[in-house]
Amino acid sequence: MYLSRLKSITVLPVALLALSQFCAAAEVTANAAAEVGTSPGTLNGGDSTSGTFSFIYTFADTDMYSVSGSYSTSYIGGTTKIAFTTDVGYIGNSTHTVTSSTDVLTLDLLQDYNFTGNPNGLYSSHSILFLPPVTGAGSFTEAQVFYDSQSTGLMGPYSGTTPQSFSTSATLNGLTTPLDANFQFVYSFAPGTAPIPEPTEAGLWGLGLVALGLFAEHRRKRIHRNTGREN
Amino acid sequence: MEKETRTPPSYLTDDDEVDSRRDIVRKLGKYATYAAPFTVLAFSAKADTGSSTGPSARRARKH
Numbered sequence: 001m002y003l004s005r006l007k008s009i010t011v012l013p014v015a016l017l018a019l020s021q022f023c024a025a026a027e028v029t030a031n032a033a034a035e036v037g038t039s040p041g042t043l044n045g046g047d048s049t050s051g052t053f054s055f056i057y058t059f060a061d062t063d064m065y066s067v068s069g070s071y072s073t074s075y076i077g078g079t080t081k082i083a084f085t086t087d088v089g090y091i092g093n094s095t096h097t098v099t100s101s102t103d104v105l106t107l108d109l110l111q112d113y114n115f116t117g118n119p120n121g122l123y124s125s126h127s128i129l130f131l132p133p134v135t136g137a138g139s140f141t142e143a144q145v146f147y148d149s150q151s152t153g154l155m156g157p158y159s160g161t162t163p164q165s166f167s168t169s170a171t172l173n174g175l176t177t178p179l180d181a182n183f184q185f186v187y188s189f190a191p192g193t194a195p196i197p198e199p200t201e202a203g204l205w206g207l208g209l210v211a212l213g214l215f216a217e218h219r220r221k222r223i224h225r226n227t228g229r230e231n
Numbered sequence: 232m233e234k235e236t237r238t239p240p241s242y243l244t245d246d247d248e249v250d251s252r253r254d255i256v257r258k259l260g261k262y263a264t265y266a267a268p269f270t271v272l273a274f275s276a277k278a279d280t281g282s283s284t285g286p287s288a289r290r291a292r293k294h
Contacts (some may be wrong), residue, residue: 081283087278098232121286129279145283152283153234172286185279216249 025049026073026082026111030057035067040110042178062094065102065189066196073181082145084109084183089132091197096128099136099193109183114143116215119175122229125152130163136192146182148175157188 009034026049028036036053050072057065069086086107090099113119127143140157143166153168 054276079286081282081284083282085278085280119286123283123285124287125281125283127279129280141279143279145279145281147285152285155281181283183281183283185281218255221254222251 026071026109028053029108031106040112042112042114043075044114045075059103061101062100064091066091071109075113080113082111082181082183086185088187090189090193092195099189099191101191103189105187107185111181113179115177115179119179120173122171123147123152124169126167127155128163128165129156129158131161132196133161134194136190138190140188142186144184147172148180
């Protein structure tokens with residue numbers, strides 16, 4: 001009797017907690033098309049949410065891109081936070097060749113905050129940007145964060161393959177509740193971008209090199225031993 | 232005239248086989264160490280990342 005009562009006591013809070021996380025979930029879009037979630041959820045004070053994603057985005061010219069990453073958002077202690085990580089790579093097209101036209105991929109992480117008090121103030125943004133090493137000349141990436149469509153400043157554009165840090169900040173006014181936050185990455189891949197090897201493929205290459213080196217060393221030692229025996 | 236018999240150089244003794252296997256294990260560890268950074272780079276996430284926070288309260292001016 002007590003166990004069943006305990007079950008009924010615990011089920012409702014767990015359900016409410018799960019429901020709150022479902023309502024607070026963020027949305028990830030690729031060129032304005034929803035890829036994770038269907039609408040940005042709303043965080044209340046003390047809420048947080050996070051997740052990972054992985055999908056293939058195909059352009060009209062059949063160029064395909066692997067997109068994966070993670071996100072986390074929170075509204076704790078009167079401070080909103082939105083964090084976004086994306087890994088984008090060109091994996092080929094219908095003819096298995098390099099890109100023939102410029103592909104622009106815009107990834108947006110959308111999250112709403114049920115802000116209590118005045119949301120106006122200083123918002124700071126930071127990002128680390130770089131491109132894969134096989135992109136066509138003229139490719140670039142950039143990031144920008146918007147609050148109620150007001151930007152904290154453009155980070156980039158950057159065309160290097162070495163990670164580069166960017167920081168911006170802006171004092172925003174006229175913000176409302178719910179506060180709409182949008183962390184945006186833009187990738188522009190120029191013609192001539194080559195497909196990237198899959199991580200598994202690259203790992204197999206590494207193991208193959210190990211095996212070759214091992215075989216060469218074993219062969220060398222065998223020859224050395226036989227030479228010593230003959231003498 | 233005595234005819235010299237020579238053991239074909241391609242055959243190893245049992246002891247040589249054991250030593251050879253031990254060498255293989257040692258070399259595997261050595262080359263795995265050399266290949267590890269490249270393998271880690273292959274599997275490591277090469278991702279753009281960023282975050283944003285706010286609002287921060289402005290510092291009060293000292294008079």
